[in-house]
Amino acid sequence: MSEPLILGIETSCDETGFAVVRGRELLADVTASSMDEHARYGGIVPEVASRAHLEAFVPTLDAALAAADVDLGQLDAVAVTAGPGLVGSLTVGVAGAKALALATGKPLYGVNHVIGHAAVDELVHGRFPDRFVSLVVSGGHTSLLLVDDIATGVTELGQTLDDAAGEAFDKVGRLLGLPYPGGPHVDRLSREGDRDAIRFPRGLTSGKDKARHPYDFSFSGLKTAVARYVEAFQDRGEEVPAADVAAGFSEAVADVLVTKALVACERSECDTLVIGGGFSANSRLRELAAERAAARGVTVRIPPIRYCTDNGAMIAALGSALVRSGAAPSPLDLPTDSGMPLELVRV
Ligand code: KG4
């Protein structure tokens, strides 16, 4: 069989993404975002996101098909995010994907969004090695995966026990009075601070916690420590050293992420670390990962940022891998799964 032609549909949060992939080649990728509508609420409003997906579905689909110069009848399969994500948003994408699959008679694959964040790198940097570790970090997830085969062999090593890394950045952004989403603002501010001025706690990195949770993350203690630190200045009526706080906080998050990811590489004998998710835009994470991985002979692969934030290409990439592996399609009555576990590449 020639390389399969796959339509990927992503609607798990605030981005409506459609992409067309042939094998490992990306033909088109179009994204509409409702972030501007959420910004004034300081967080994603699920009802607003669902409605925006509904409005963007057909125009974004049409734009992707036109950009790829293909029509629905030429597709070999449709892939859609089945979870994890906001249930209303997922439902719009899955319902639309079912309609397309039914109308065209093409097989449908309901796939795991988090694994998609790793899968997309194959479109950018080429074939994956036989085995690699992937760190997926965003506003919604912080997961460490061991991947033997992106379609059939993904093992969850660990994940955050509380906040996601991006979420912690957004909360610290709010503490420092920065606009939502705070992540990029905190990152920018951190570049002006001294990362060694304040040492904030690194969750699950010592003693029993480390032994019990070698690959899990926790950022809620760190967030509380930052809040206490900031409040102490505010209570005394002193100016908060915001740049140093941002730098010390960024250092703590990047340090924990990189340390645990590289321990995973070492223990599972992997020489490749694939980083994905919107938080991989973080400048300190990139620096520290590059620096420490090079020292250990590990290659770091991070797709360009437009493929790290939510998009259809990641879902098409995973759909393509599933079709190439010979995996059976999902049933046409497939459910959405807002808490879809990493053990499931597809439903
Ligand atoms: O993947 P993404 O676009 O959406 C989710 O699925 O969550 O990730 C966005 C998250 C937000 O929390 C945002 O504040 C954070 O990633 N983020 C950053 C940076 N760029 C985006 N956090 C820290 N530094 C950045 N440069």
Ligand code: ZN
């Ligand atoms: Zn995501």
